[in-house]
Amino acid sequence: MPIVYSFANGDALSSGLNEFVEKVSRDAIADHGHLSIAISGGSLPKILSKDLAHNKNVDFSKWHIFWADERCVSHTNADSNYLEVKKSLLDHIPQIRQENIYAIHEKFASEKDAERAAVDYEEQLKKFFKNQLPSFDLLLLGMGPDGHCCSLFPGHPLLEEKKRLVAPIFDSPKPPPERITLTYPVVNNSKLVVFVTAGDGKKDMVQQIIEQPEMDLPCQRVKPTNGQVYWFIDHAAAAKLRKESCSEYKL
Numbered sequence: 482m483p484i485v486y487s488f489a490n491g492d493a494l495s496s497g498l499n500e501f502v503e504k505v506s507r508d509a510i511a512d513h514g515h516l517s518i519a520i521s522g523g524s525l526p527k528i529l530s531k532d533l534a535h536n537k538n539v540d541f542s543k544w545h546i547f548w549a550d551e552r553c554v555s556h557t558n559a560d561s562n563y564l565e566v567k568k569s570l571l572d573h574i575p576q577i578r579q580e581n582i583y584a585i586h587e588k589f590a591s592e593k594d595a596e597r598a599a600v601d602y603e604e605q606l607k608k609f610f611k612n613q614l615p616s617f618d619l620l621l622l623g624m625g626p627d628g629h630c631c632s633l634f635p636g637h638p639l640l641e642e643k644k645r646l647v648a649p650i651f652d653s654p655k656p657p658p659e660r661i662t663l664t665y666p667v668v669n670n671s672k673l674v675v676f677v678t679a680g681d682g683k684k685d686m687v688q689q690i691i692e693q694p695e696m697d698l699p700c701q702r703v704k705p706t707n708g709q710v711y712w713f714i715d716h717a718a719a720a721k722l723r724k725e726s727c728s729e730y731k732l
């Protein structure tokens with residue numbers, strides 16, 4: 482069962498998420514010397530970075546940063562999830578090592594060659610995870626208004642992908658159309674998955690995902706084999722949830 486934490490507002494949400502990520506980072510580094518994290522795009526990077534970018538208690542030199550999905554655009558394009566995370570987080574943290582930032586291949590992305598970008602990214606994953614099925618210490622996911630996560634959209638054949646670790650998509654209903662995305666074999670091998678979503682516009686979908694499991698929405702297919710799912714949301718996004726669906730946040 483997902484654990485849902487609801488926070489009074491965006492600032493409280495960023496603060497709670499910052500505390501949580503700091504602890505996950507500390508525990509992962511103590512356990513195996515590094516943190517492997519995959520981050521989504523959309524509004525998540527800003528929510529994540531507001532406090533985390535100034536957190537002096539995190540050993541960012543031990544972070545290995547990947548993306549849960551990425552648009553096939555140049556790293557300088559405003560649609561780039563890499564650029565969003567760079568601006569909101571990476572540029573504020575000198576301790577993060579360039580070689581530990583695993584972005585989509587610039588050439589393939591700029592050329593909108595989603596197939597080659599996906600193959601290349603899968604190679605990056607395989608190399609880091611030493612050819613074992615990738616298992617992120619922390620996977621940070623957003624939730625689209627249609628219940629999508631990563632670039633895994635309702636009714637899309639990619640939801641059934643079982644072999645590829647990273648897949649191309651050429652017809653994303655959320656622009657831009659060409660993207661690459663982690664697939665469920667990787668998503669569901671994560672140690673920890675945290676959905677981060679906020680705002681009144683998400684309240685209906687949050688209620689469906691948390692309280693109507695029969696919907697079979699992409700976010701509901703995130704069920705890590707050996708991992709826990711958390712939802713970090715604000716009260717606006719939690720407005721339609723029953724009281725008992727939420728837990729009291731405590732580290």
Ligand SMILES: O=C(O)[C@H](O)[C@@H](O)[C@H](O)[C@H](O)COP(=O)(O)O
Nearest residue numbers: 521522523524623624625630631
């Ligand atoms: O590349 C992307 O577009 C994202 O990774 C996508 O999965 C995003 O997380 C959701 O669409 C939620 O986006 P918002 O939080 O901005 O609604």
